[in-house]
Structure formats: C-alpha cells, structure tokens
Amino acid sequence: MSPGKFLQVGPPLKLHQDTSEKDLAYSFLHRLIMLDYRARYIPVEQDSLNVTCSKPVLDSDGNDSDESDLESFMSAGVGTNQPSQTHVHPMDVQMAVFHCSDNFLRQIMITKLSQCQYALPLLVPDPFTAEIECPLWAFRQITKTWKVTKGDSQATMKNIPICKAETPLVSFFRLGSLSVSKSQLMNSLINDRHSTFFHRHCPGSTKTRLLLDGVAEITWYCPAGKPGDAFNNCIAFCNLHGDAVMIEKQRDILMEKSSVNVVMVPNLQKDDGSRKIISALWKSKKPLICLLVDDDGAVESRKGKYKMGLKARNQADVSVELKRIIQGLLSSEDPSILKTTFQLETMMENSEIKVDESDNACQNGKSAAVTITNLFQNRDVSSIKDDFLSYQGHLWLKWCKANKELHRLTGNIENDKSKKERELTRIRGQQCDISCSELMRLFTKNLFILPPKDKEYFLKWTQILTDALSADCISSILQSYDNKWSEVMALRNNHDKSKHLEKMETELELLSKKLQSATFGLEHIFREMGQIYEAHKTKHGDNKSGNWCSYPKLAADLLISGHPLELLDGDAGHVPLRWISSVFDEVIRKLGDLKVFVLSVLGLQSSGKSTMMNSMFGLQFAVSAGRCTKGAFMQLVKMTEEVKKDIKFDYLLVVDTEGLRALELESTTLQHDNELATFVVGVGNMTLINIFGENPAEMQDILQIVVQASMRMKKIRLSPSCVFVHQNVTDVAAAEKNMDGRRRLQEKLDQMTQLAAKEEDCSSNCFGDVITFNIETDVKYFAQLWEGSPPMAPPNPGYSESIQELKAHILSKASASNGISLSHLKVHIQDLYTNSDSKFKNKEKINTSYVCFFHVK
Structure with missing residues (x-):
C-alpha cells in the first residue's frame, strides 16, 4: 500500500459500529490518521462463528431440584451452547498493515502512532x-x-x-x-x-x-x-x-x-x-x-x-x-x-x-539532497535565502509593492498606470539578469533526472535536512522573541509610553525580521522556481528556451502526487498568477480539465487549523506551536470511486492558510490579515472559519472582511459557503447550551451584512443572502485536542469524532455543488486577486459602524 492509493477522500467511517475483518486494515489506518487512538480497539464483526455444543441443562420441577441445580452450577463445565469466537489480535492488524505498506505509508503510520502516544516498532522480524x-x-x-x-x-x-x-x-x-x-x-x-x-x-x-x-x-x-x-x-x-x-x-x-x-x-x-x-x-x-x-x-x-x-x-x-x-x-x-x-x-x-534506509532509492535521494545542503556549510542560516534564492528577495518584494500600487491608482490614472507598468517590466528584467544559483540548478536537475521513487526520497530528504538546518536557530530566536514580547506587554499594561517602550518594540520588530530570514525550507525552493518562471515568462513570453519553461510541468507532477504548492506568497502577500496559471495548465494537460471542490480554512494563529485538516484528510501541512504555514498552500486530494457516485467533482483542493494575527507580523497584521481573509473566502467553494474556544469576539475584524468578500462573490454570481468550527470546547453539551449564543451570532452577522451592503451598494439584508450558511447546522463544536497535558498526553478520542462529523458534513454539503473546473478556477483566482487588490479597503477606511462585538456564552 502507498499513500497515493490510500490517502483518498472516502465515505465517513462508522465509528460506533462493528467492522468486518476484511475492512480492519482500512478502518485501522483511517482512524489512526484521524488521531483516534482507539484504532487499536476496533470492535470486530465476526465473519463466522465456531459453535461448540455441549449437553444442555434440563430443568426439573421436583422438590429436590434446588440441590441438583446447585450441583450443576458448581460443575466445571458450562452447560449451554456457546459460540467460540476467534478474532484477529489487534497488534496483528497493526503489524499486518505495517508489513503491507511501502516506506512512505509506514512513515505516515509511525508518525501517527507517535502522536497517539503509542510505542513504535524498532526491530521487526x-x-x-x-x-x-x-x-x-x-x-x-x-x-x-x-x-x-x-x-x-x-x-x-x-x-x-x-x-x-x-x-x-x-x-x-x-x-x-x-x-x-x-x-x-x-x-x-x-x-x-x-x-x-x-x-x-x-x-x-x-x-x-x-x-x-x-x-x-x-x-x-x-x-x-x-x-x-x-x-x-x-x-x-x-x-x-x-x-x-x-x-x-x-x-x-x-x-x-x-x-x-x-x-x-x-x-x-x-x-x-x-x-x-x-x-x-x-x-x-x-x-x-x-x-x-x-x-x-x-x-x-x-x-x-x-x-x-x-x-x-x-x-x-x-x-x-x-x-x-x-x-x-x-x-x-x-x-x-x-x-x-x-x-x-x-x-x-x-x-x-x-x-x-539502505534501500538504493533512499540512498540515491539522500545523496542528491546532501549535495544541496553541503552548499550551506559554514553559512549563517539567515543568509541562505539572500545568497541562493535571489529571485524572491528585495526585487520581488519591490515588484509586489509596485503591482499593488498599480491596482490602487488615483488621480492621473492613465499616466501613472504607464509608469507603473514600465517599472514592473524593469524590475522583472533585473530579476532575469540574476544568474540561477547553484542550489536551484542542482535542485531542478534532480527533479528532471531522478526516477519517480528516488525523486520522492530526494524531496523528503531535502525537507528533513533543510528543516534541521534552521531548527536550532529558530528555537533560539523564538525564545528571545517570547521574552521580549513579555517585556513589551508588561510596559503596555502599565500604560508606559516612554522611549524605552519604543526601543523594545523596535527590537521586537528586528527579531521578527530575523525569524523571517532564518526560516528556510523546501517551500522556499519551490517559491524560487515560481519566481524564476514568472520573471522569464514576463520577459521572454512564449520563447521556450531554457529550463525555466519546464518548471510548471515539474510542479504539476508534484501537485498531482499530493505535495502542497504555495498559492499565496506569505512574505510578499502576493499570488504569482502566471506561475499558478501555468501549473494548472499542466495539470489539465495530464489529467484533463477536471472539476475540484475548493475547501479553504481561516482562523487565528495556533488555533489548530493545520492539525484539523491533516487529521481529516491525511494531509501533511506543517504544525507546531506558533505560526508554521505562511501564506496559503493548496493540496489536491483524490476522491474515491465510491464517493464519486454522490458528487460532481473529481478532487478536493484543500487550501491551508497561515494564522491570522500572528505576533511576528504585529506591525502590519491588520492589512495583511484583511487581504488574506478576502482571498481565502473568495477562492473557496466552502470556507471553514476556525475559532479556538466558544467565543468569536476576537474574530470580529476578520468577519467584517468575510462578509464583504462574500458580497463581492455574490456580485459575480459565485455563492461560497462557510462553516464555523469552535475548537477546544470542554462542555460536550456546548451545542445545546449555545442556542442563544448562536442566535446572537446570527444577529451580528446580519447587522454586518446590512452595513456592508451599503458600502457595496447591494440589497442584501442577512448573512444568508451573500453566503450559504445555516446557523443550526453550520456551527460545529470540537472537543479539546489532548486528553491531559502534553507532551505525554494522547489525543482526545472526542476530537477525532468531531473530525469525522465535520468531514461527513462537508461531503454532504459538497454533494450539492458542481465544483469548479481547473480552467475556470485559474481565471477565478486571477479575477479575485486583481479585483480584491484594487477594491480592498483596510479597517481604517471601513465604515466605523462595523466595529461590533460578539459574545457567545
């Protein structure tokens, strides 16, 4: 078994029903992926019963019956027909799945067993x-x-x-x-x-x-x-x-x-x-x-x-x-x-x-990855991106800034537009003048020449080795950042407005930039591929000389095989439209113009978004304390043939996003969050709005933008839907007790819709007019993730049940959707990003009537 064949979206599991022995392996793995440690204890439905018959005990009605009944009761045997049930030992199920899996599925399995706080096979005969x-x-x-x-x-x-x-x-x-x-x-x-x-x-x-x-x-x-x-x-x-x-x-x-x-x-x-x-x-x-x-x-x-x-x-x-x-x-x-x-x-x-790891393909992949990481020897981690990934450096950030200004022009528009377009062309030309780094030459060469299995190992090894490079440095910076942040908060709470506070805030900003520079991984290498392609495509058009013109094919292969692809650059806040469009063209060329259902997720930093998506669909978005996902990443997940009978699309396209209100971005967080929320809601057929806890008051600013973004989608005849997910709810009866809270949430959403309608010149009166949303069914409550205190706590089985219920709800709602073809999706992304860039208003420009508070008890 391999991840590609196994990690597909199938029908929801029936958690509280016995499983047939022939389905044990499937059920075990899927429950394990959902972080349900009860995967070991799946009730088994007997395919056959071996019945051993013995002599029945005969009832007698005489006065001496009590004595004989006592003798019978005290006898060694049990005098009734008794089925002799023999079922598979739970650990035989686990080991059978292990033996039948390839090394990549084994890696997923062992990682999930570890998260469930189970022991892992070290020596296996x-x-x-x-x-x-x-x-x-x-x-x-x-x-x-x-x-x-x-x-x-x-x-x-x-x-x-x-x-x-x-x-x-x-x-x-x-x-x-x-x-x-x-x-x-x-x-x-x-x-x-x-x-x-x-x-x-x-x-x-x-x-x-x-x-x-x-x-x-x-x-x-x-x-x-x-x-x-x-x-x-x-x-x-x-x-x-x-x-x-x-x-x-x-x-x-x-x-x-x-x-x-x-x-x-x-x-x-x-x-x-x-x-x-x-x-x-x-x-x-x-x-x-x-x-x-x-x-x-x-x-x-x-x-x-x-x-x-x-x-x-x-x-x-x-x-x-x-x-x-x-x-x-x-x-x-x-x-x-x-x-x-x-x-x-x-x-x-x-x-x-x-x-x-002595396998030839694994060794070949490791050798190729080591050749790349050897380039970084004796270098400061924070300088790697500047030295080897120049296309996404200051010129790219400068281009993004000029591009946003182009779409927000006022005054002498035609004259300013011409100047900005020339500036954009000039910057792209400067990017093309930069020679491709040795890192990128080696990386793309390996993607071209390595056999598929070796290539998969190469990518994994590159991810492992590059993550290890920056791990210690990032840990140290985060420790310093936390200490500095505590000091700044203490001064703010004392209403200190001295120069000392300004100095501390400046130091905090420097640490944030240092953290950004030290963060280096496989995703940055893929981003560089996209930027090299964008720059040369802009300058050379359809002239297909050079390796850069084959980059979309490489990215399409990776996307089809289940690798995440960056949709929105988190550092620059920009969607590389030419790159994304060309990658989609290659996917269409390989698979046809298939239909997808776009599921996006939006929520605060460290609210459990990526963990939720990973557990629901077996994805591998980065998770840990603090922000890991930066920008937005998309991943294709195939639907099983069984599920396809009830739906009208072929793949699920999952879009995971960075956390809103990240501390590292505090100085620019409002503008950044608003733009991200607008794009994420706009791109999804359905958006999961993830809230940590039961009170969405802290999401008030984001929800303003959700309403406005939904209204703009309505204008262009798109009707996305949303589901609110309240995580870390300790009261299992929260759904029943929050009837009043949900009613007030609906009222606030309706009020915001009416205010947004005035801004957008629409006639909508309630939230349901602009986005498909039912307050009774589209608000979900999740149990807390851990059953105890980390790091030794196993996941809470109630969390995996919540995951399963949400997955069933998503598939049920998605069955009414036609999805969207990839060809239409790439046009939609371009229109969405261009329009939101030109029409977007930040909080200061939004009608002050929007400032409303939510309180859910």
Missing part, C-alpha cells in the same frame, strides 16, 4: 525471511519536545528530531512465561492512564498472536519540566515482545544498545534456561534490574545490580520503586557503572539489522 528490519526512515518525521530540569534551576526546553536525540535506553525482557504483564508494568512507568504498550488486558486481546512475537517496540518518556514528572530527562523505553530466551538476535542487539537492562523472570533456578542470560548481564558493567515475578523478596542492590520480588506486591508500589531505581542508576556518578546513551541513527551500524 520479516514474517517470510525472518530477517530483522529496522524502519529508521519511518521515524524521520517525528520530533519530540521536552523540558529538562536540574535541581532548582529553570527547565530547559528541547525540541529534537527523534532520530538525532541521544537519550538513555531502558530495555525490558521477559524470560520464560509470566503471570504478570511486562507491557502493563512498563505503561505504569510512562503513563499510567494510557496503554503505550499493548498488553494482555487491553480490549480485543487474544491468547494467540501471529506477528508480534520478536518485535521490539520503543517509546520515549518526555518530561514537562514539572514537579510531577516521573523522570527529569527524556528516556527511551524498549519492550521486546515474546520470550527473550528464544529470541536471541533481537535480545542481544537491545542488550548491547541499552543503558539499563530490566529482566523479568518467574524466579532464579539453577537449571533454568534464563540463568546464562542473567549471568552475562551480571558480569557486564551495565546496570541490571532483575524482577522476580514468583518471589516476594525485598529490593536488593549491589554495584548497579538490583533484584526485586513482585509476588503479592501492589503494581503501583512496584512502579514507584522502579522509577526511583532507574532514575538513580541514570544519574549515578559511580565510575563502576557504565553509562551509555542511545541514538536511533546508530542502528545503521549493526550488520545484523536490515535498515530500510
């Missing part, structure tokens, strides 16, 4: 060849965040790709058969309210399993920097499933890699097969903890070797004692105790392990 595989590539997208505390000092935040993290490794092994669950005990150390490791008492567990024995799973405990943390630093925990006496290769690999080895045995017998293993561990300098399941002895220790009896002991007490021992061993300064750390990337060094 091939069910056919018995080779030991390590899916290192599958871990590449995972980044862990934690806070380190030392004594009474302030916690230090760490944000590291998990493949690069060096942490202690604590490995657990079972020797022989045990009466207690090793996995359950491990869960009590990591998160006693969540089954990180699947164990025998989990729902759906069976005595037989086919694919789990021999699998070593790993997870990381990430402290929050709080007093209640189980450990004060990040620790990796590894669990070898099955009897380690029989599973020699995985056992030896893990024991060599581990910082602490924890062995669980029934007891220590001289003739026991486990004695040799424990003896070797005893002689090693590495710490050893031996847990005796059938022994009730107290804790004993000697030079980093511990022995503890578990019989008749409360698991909570055992967990507390184990945490204390592990923490003590890892922080010990005793020179006789060998201290080691573990890093995932070192798995490549073991010749007994088949690592997925």
